[in-house]
Amino acid sequence: MKMPKLSASTAVAAAVCAALVLLPVYSAVTGNIFILTMFTRIVILALAAASLNLIMGYGGMMSFGHAAYLGIGGYAVGILAAEGFGSGFIQWPVALVVSALFALVVGALSLRTRGVYFIMITLAFAQMAYYIASALSRYGGDDGLTVYKRSDFAGLINLSNRTQFYYLCLACLFGGLYLIWRIVNSRFGLVVQGVRSNEQRMQAIGFHANRYRLVCFVIAGTICGLAGALLANNTDFVSPAVMYWTRSGDLMVMVILGGMGSLFGPVIGAIVFLVLEELLSQFTEYWALIMGPLLLLIVLFARGGIMGLLGRMSRG
Amino acid sequence: MYLVVEQLLNGLQFGLLLFLLAAGLTLVFGIMDFVNLAHGSLYMMGAYFAATFVGWTGSFVLGALMALGATLLLGIVLEFVALRHLYGRDHLDQVLATFGLILFFNDAVRLIWGPAGLALPLPAWLTVPVQIIPGVYYPAYRLMIIVVALLVAALLYLVVMRTRIGMLIRAGASNREMIGALGINIKLLFTLVFGLGAALAGLAGLMQAPILTVQIGMGENILILAFVIIVIGGIGSIRGAFMAAIFVGIIDTMGRAFLPDLLRKVLSGAAASTAAPALSSMLIYLLMAIVLIVRPEGLFPAAKR
Numbered sequence: 001m002k003m004p005k006l007s008a009s010t011a012v013a014a015a016v017c018a019a020l021v022l023l024p025v026y027s028a029v030t031g032n033i034f035i036l037t038m039f040t041r042i043v044i045l046a047l048a049a050a051s052l053n054l055i056m057g058y059g060g061m062m063s064f065g066h067a068a069y070l071g072i073g074g075y076a077v078g079i080l081a082a083e084g085f086g087s088g089f090i091q092w093p094v095a096l097v098v099s100a101l102f103a104l105v106v107g108a109l110s111l112r113t114r115g116v117y118f119i120m121i122t123l124a125f126a127q128m129a130y131y132i133a134s135a136l137s138r139y140g141g142d143d144g145l146t147v148y149k150r151s152d153f154a155g156l157i158n159l160s161n162r163t164q165f166y167y168l169c170l171a172c173l174f175g176g177l178y179l180i181w182r183i184v185n186s187r188f189g190l191v192v193q194g195v196r197s198n199e200q201r202m203q204a205i206g207f208h209a210n211r212y213r214l215v216c217f218v219i220a221g222t223i224c225g226l227a228g229a230l231l232a233n234n235t236d237f238v239s240p241a242v243m244y245w246t247r248s249g250d251l252m253v254m255v256i257l258g259g260m261g262s263l264f265g266p267v268i269g270a271i272v273f274l275v276l277e278e279l280l281s282q283f284t285e286y287w288a289l290i291m292g293p294l295l296l297l298i299v300l301f302a303r304g305g306i307m308g309l310l311g312r313m314s315r316g
Numbered sequence: 317m318y319l320v321v322e323q324l325l326n327g328l329q330f331g332l333l334l335f336l337l338a339a340g341l342t343l344v345f346g347i348m349d350f351v352n353l354a355h356g357s358l359y360m361m362g363a364y365f366a367a368t369f370v371g372w373t374g375s376f377v378l379g380a381l382m383a384l385g386a387t388l389l390l391g392i393v394l395e396f397v398a399l400r401h402l403y404g405r406d407h408l409d410q411v412l413a414t415f416g417l418i419l420f421f422n423d424a425v426r427l428i429w430g431p432a433g434l435a436l437p438l439p440a441w442l443t444v445p446v447q448i449i450p451g452v453y454y455p456a457y458r459l460m461i462i463v464v465a466l467l468v469a470a471l472l473y474l475v476v477m478r479t480r481i482g483m484l485i486r487a488g489a490s491n492r493e494m495i496g497a498l499g500i501n502i503k504l505l506f507t508l509v510f511g512l513g514a515a516l517a518g519l520a521g522l523m524q525a526p527i528l529t530v531q532i533g534m535g536e537n538i539l540i541l542a543f544v545i546i547v548i549g550g551i552g553s554i555r556g557a558f559m560a561a562i563f564v565g566i567i568d569t570m571g572r573a574f575l576p577d578l579l580r581k582v583l584s585g586a587a588a589s590t591a592a593p594a595l596s597s598m599l600i601y602l603l604m605a606i607v608l609i610v611r612p613e614g615l616f617p618a619a620k621r
Contacts, residue, residue: 062408109605113612116351116407120547121608124601127540131601135594245540249353249415256412286427292420299413300401 008314009307013264016271020170024163036162042274043169044230047176049254049266051223054180056252057261058189059216060196064119065106065126066251069099069221071133071243073228078145078238088151088159092229099225100218102129107217111210123245133240144239147232159233169230173267176223181263183219192216257298259307268306318452323573324566325448329458331565332465336520337538338545338557339472340513346552347489348506350399351407353414355517355542356535357421358394362387362518363525363534364425367434376439383522384515391514395507403506422532433531436522461523468519469558476554485509489552541568544604550614559616564600571596 020043027036048070055061076095085091106125113121139145150159159165183189195202195209202209232238241247250273258269276294280287302309341355365386370379398417402410438457445453476482484505487495496502521535528534545564549556576592583591607615 056408062411064411109609113608116345116551117547117608117612119351119407119411120543121605123540124544124604128598128601128605131594131597134597135590137590246418246536249411252408253412253415256408260408286423288419288423289427292416292418292423295416295419296398296413299405299409299416300398303409 007311009262009264009310012268012310016264016268017174020173024166028163033162036166038274038278040162040166040169040234041231042270043166043173044227044234045251045254045274046267046270047169047173047230048224048227049251049258049270050173050176050180050263051220051227052251053255053260053263053266054183054223055217055220056255057265058184058196059192059213059220061111061213061217062115062119063110063122063217063220064245064248064252065122065124065129066220066224067245067247068102068106068126068129068243069224070228070231070247071129071238071240072099072102073225073230074232074238074242075133075136075139075145075228076225077151077229077232078147079139081147081149081151082139082145086149086152088153091151092226095225095229096222099228100222103218103221104214107214107221111213111217123248126243126248127245130240130243130245133243140239142240144237144241147236147238150233150236151229165233169234172226172230176226177263177267179223183216184263188212188215253295255305257295257305259305259309262305262307262311265305265307272306319573321449321452322454323569325454325458325462326573327566327569328562329462329465329565330569331562332462332469333520333524334538334541334545334565335469335558335561336465336516336523337542338549338561339469339554340516341542342546342549342552342554342557343485343509344513345546347485347492347509348403349492350403351410351414352399352513353411353539354394354417354421355513356539357418358387358391358514358517358535359521359524359538360425360530360532360535361390361421362521363436363530364429364434365518366522366525367436367530368429370436376442380522384518387518387521388511388515391518392507392511394514395510399510400503400506418536425532431532433529436525436530438526457526464519464523468516472516472554481505481508541600544600546614548604548607548615550617553614553616556614556616560614564603567603568596568600571599575599 020039023039024036027033048066051069052063052066055063073095076098077091080086080091080094106122110118110121110125134142150165153159157164157168159168184193191202191207191212195207195212199209228242231242254269254273255266256269257273258267259265276291277287280290284290298305304311337355337359340358341352344350344352344355362383365383366380368379369382369386370376373379373382394417398413402413442457442460444456446456446459448454448459474482476485484495484500487500488502488505488509492502495505524538541564545560546557548564549558549560575596576588579588579592579595582588
């Protein structure tokens with residue numbers, strides 16, 4: 001990430017940010033509540049996609065199990081709520097810490113492998129988390145767990161208020177993006193990116209490649225755990241299905257669609273993917289019939305995703 | 317004791333079925349370096365084709381053969397239209413594109429056959445139990461799956477190890493550019509290998525169809541299992557896939573059958589009934605994680621590149 005020039009991609013990113021900030025105003029003026037609900041979900045999943053982008057785009061770690069953290073963050077909120085701990089000051093830190101610990105274990109073991117093996121082992125760990133959640137019969141098992149009361153922040157912010165909750169999610173997204181931007185441009189981030197392009201060389205000049213990778217992996221898992229806590233509050237519900245491998249696939253699609261390794265790409269990817277899904281499903285019940293080949297065409301003809309396309313356009 | 321024999325056979329049967337799926341996957345993976353998530357869709361299509369054709373013809377064998385041909389054709393068309401443009405691309409691109417294909421196939425099936433599952437009834441001659449050792453009866457159909465899968469495995473071995481095509485496949489696996497440079501039509505070879513893999517997946521699907529319901533998404537869980545197998549066995553190695561498939565099939569089946577009772581002996585009733593299903597579902601993922609940690613290249617890695 002160099003200093004932002006006023007390229008097409010920067011302009012689009014700025015416009016999208018502005019639109020996201022003004023969305024509740026539009027919703028209030030037109031009385032269109034649906035769009036606010038939809039974009040709350042989009043913003044949350046954009047945060048999850050952005051965290052995946054940190055390890056996938058900048059770190060070169062193709063995790064196929066990233067949805068596990070969505071579930072872990074969600075279950076932390078759901079289980080604590082069910083046990084009578086309604087305060088967000090307890091729920092959210094627990095969600096973050098448990099996600100970080102899970103990422104630490106998964107990362108420490110998975111990072112011994114590379115390439116396709118890494119894709120598969122992260123998938124395996126996510127599937128294990130999925131089966132554990134399915135077996136939690138005390139907390140709904142397969143059917144999932146209803147969160148009867150959203151996280152309580154002692155009157156500081158009311159999560160049941162649609163607009164307040166939307167702005168909270170948006171603040172988390174912008175905060176997450178800022179954090180990722182800072183990480184990517186720090187010495188630590190440069191080492192991680194160096195390891196992605198040439199691991200041997202980085203090892204040779206004295207960096208413990210895997211330690212840097214692992215820390216990066218844990219940070220991404222923690223951010224995604226936050227997205228999970230938000231998601232559980234948004235749907236008032238958490239179920240093992242959140243962690244199913246196709247959900248991890250969805251997150252990957254958002255990242256690649258938007259443009260891997262570009263800071264704002266995953267946000268664009270999440271918006272395009274989820275809006276397209278919504279529009280197509282209004283238009284036809286068989287939306288995936290169009291979405292599927294569309295993904296194929298994007299891979300074949302639009303390398304670097306939407307941000308890559310914009311970048312090429314602005315370069316002429 | 318009889319129960320153990322029966323469950324062992326079930327495990328073997330499941331493992332062999334998984335092998336059919338994993339063999340195609342590992343061939344495509346090993347030779348074209350192509351990650352095909354849509355392999356599970358071909359498995360599903362095999363099952364749907366079989367259910368349809370058996371309904372039309374009224375004959376199980378004829379319908380199954382037609383379904384096999386149809387899946388082979390579908391695989392070749394798919395390779396020709398879309399997938400061949402993805403060889404040499406990043407694995408991630410391939411994952412994304414074939415993920416799109418899964419979405420497409422699932423909805424295409426929903427459009428054509430409807431959202432409800434189909435049943436594929438067995439002919440009478442396959443439903444009788446067969447006495448395998450005195451006192452132990454085993455369903456004829458499951459026995460047939462074992463026999464057919466073993467035959468296919470043997471045939472595959474012969475084709476890959478003893479024929480010219482097989483030699484080219486092995487050569488392609490070790491050095492793609494070189495056999496292209498030697499004047500072999502590598503595109504045609506790739507199409508053939510992909511078609512072969514598709515047919516094997518279709519065969520697995522249509523044989524599994526009468527045991528389970530034919531339904532949308534049936535290919536997804538089993539695809540993950542097949543990936544687990546080729547990772548355990550070592551990518552590109554058919555022998556490794558064979559061993560790992562049987563291993564996984566037996567462990568998974570035995571785990572589901574006996575783990576609950578075993579756990580109940582060491583844990584309290586409630587804890588055991590919570591832990592058992594999770595643990596038996598997790599067993600093979602656990603196995604894969606252990607294998608990858610101890611031997612990151614898999615148990616039977618293909619010859620070094």
